[in-house]
Amino acid sequence: MERVAEDGTKTLPVVDVSGLSSSNVEDRRSVGRSLREACLDKGFFYCAGHGIPAGLIDAVFEETKRFFDVPMEAKERVDKAKSFCNRGYEPLGGQTLQAGAKPDRKEGFYIGLELPEDDPRVAARRFNHGPNQWPQDLPGFRPTMRAYHSAMLDLADRLMRGLALSLDLDEDHFAGFGRDPLAILRLLHYPPQAPKAATDELGAGAHTDFGGLTLLLQDEVGGLQVFDNKGQDWIAATPIPGTFVINLGDMIARWTNDRYRSTLHRVVNASGRERYSVPFFFTGNPDYEVSCIPTCLAAGERPKYPPIKVEDHLQAMYRKTYAAA
Ligand SMILES: O=C(O)CCC(=O)C(=O)O
Numbered sequence: 427m428e429r430v431a432e433d434g435t436k437t438l439p440v441v442d443v444s445g446l447s448s449s450n451v452e453d454r455r456s457v458g459r460s461l462r463e464a465c466l467d468k469g470f471f472y473c474a475g476h477g478i479p480a481g482l483i484d485a486v487f488e489e490t491k492r493f494f495d496v497p498m499e500a501k502e503r504v505d506k507a508k509s510f511c512n513r514g515y516e517p518l519g520g521q522t523l524q525a526g527a528k529p530d531r532k533e534g535f536y537i538g539l540e541l542p543e544d545d546p547r548v549a550a551r552r553f554n555h556g557p558n559q560w561p562q563d564l565p566g567f568r569p570t571m572r573a574y575h576s577a578m579l580d581l582a583d584r585l586m587r588g589l590a591l592s593l594d595l596d597e598d599h600f601a602g603f604g605r606d607p608l609a610i611l612r613l614l615h616y617p618p619q620a621p622k623a624a625t626d627e628l629g630a631g632a633h634t635d636f637g638g639l640t641l642l643l644q645d646e647v648g649g650l651q652v653f654d655n656k657g658q659d660w661i662a663a664t665p666i667p668g669t670f671v672i673n674l675g676d677m678i679a680r681w682t683n684d685r686y687r688s689t690l691h692r693v694v695n696a697s698g699r700e701r702y703s704v705p706f707f708f709t710g711n712p713d714y715e716v717s718c719i720p721t722c723l724a725a726g727e728r729p730k731y732p733p734i735k736v737e738d739h740l741q742a743m744y745r746k747t748y749a750a751a
C-alpha cells in the first residue's frame with residue numbers, strides 16, 4: 427500500500443511499538459502484524475511508542491553537537507586510527523558508502539560496548555571489541571552515550587522479539603543473534619552541501635546497512651532518502667519529532683530471502699544547515715551464522731544467499747566502504 431502525504435509525496439509508515447512491552451501476548455502479536463506490513467513494504471518505518479525518554483534523546487543531541495564543535499586537535503586526539511577496535515572520531519570524507527561516488531560529506535564518532543582489556547574477546551583482538559575513546563573536557567558525553575547505548579540495546583531487543591512474531595516465529599527466535607551483540611552507536615555531523623542537482627557529492631552515499639536493525643535518531647533538518655523499489659525513486663524520510671527511523675539490515679534480508687528488505691538509503695543535506703543524526707546499529711553476535719529461515723521460502727524456492735557469519739559480512743563491508751581511507 428502506497429502512503430502519500432497531504433502534498434502528494436510518498437511517505438514511510440509509522441509503527442507504534444508500545445504494545446511490545448505489554449504482558450499480553452495479543453498486544454505483542456498486534457505490533458508484530460504492523461511490523462510485518464512495514465517490513466514487507468519498504469523495510470523502513472518510523473517507530474513511535476518506543477519508551478525512550480525525550481530528555482535522554484535531547485541530551486544525546488546536545489553532547490553530539492558539543493563534540494563536533496570542539497577544535498580539530500581535540501577530535502584528532504580520539505581519532506579512530508588510534509583504536510584497534512574502530513572506536514572514536516572519523517574525519518570528513520573518511521568513508522565512501524556508495525562505490526564509485528565521492529567520499530561521504532560527513533564526520534562521525536563510533537562508540538561501542540565498553541569492554542575491559544581482560545575480556546577474552548578483547549585479549550584475542552576480536553574485530554570491533556575493546557575500549558572506547560572518550561573526548562576530554564566534555565563531562566556529560568560519556569555518561570549520556572553509555573546510558574543511551576544501553577537504552578538502545580533494550581529497544582533493539584524488544585524490536586527483534588516483535589520481528590520474530592511478525593514472521594510467525596517463537597518470540598525468542600533471534601535470541602542467539604542478540605546474545606553478546608556487536609552494537610554500535612554512531613554520531614554523525616553533515617555540514618551543509620549544494621543541492622543534489624548541483625553536485626555529485628553526497629552526505630552519505632547510497633547503501634544498505636550491514637547488520638540486523640538500525641535505530642536512527644535524526645534532528646529536524648531532514649535529508650535522509652529511502653529508495654523505493656517499486657517507483658524506482660527516492661522517498662524523503664522527513665523527520666517526525668519523537669520517532670526513530672528504523673530500517674532492516676542485510677542480515678534480515680538474508681534470513682527472509684528478501685521478503686523483508688535491506689533497503690538502499692542515502693543522505694543529501696541540501697538544507698543549508700548543519701545536520702546531526704545518531705544511528706545505532708544492532709549488528710548481532712559476531713559468531714552467529716545467518717541463513718535463510720525455512721518458513722520464508724515458498725515450495726521450490728531456493729535461498730538467494732549462502733549462510734554467512736555476522737562478523738564476516740561486517741568486516742567485508744568495512745573493508746569495502748573504508749577502502750579509500
Ligand atoms: O544520517 C542518516 O540519516 C543515515 C545514516 C546512515 O544511513 C548510516 O550511517 O548507515
Ligand SMILES: [Fe+2]
Binds near residue numbers: 633
Ligand atoms: Fe545507513
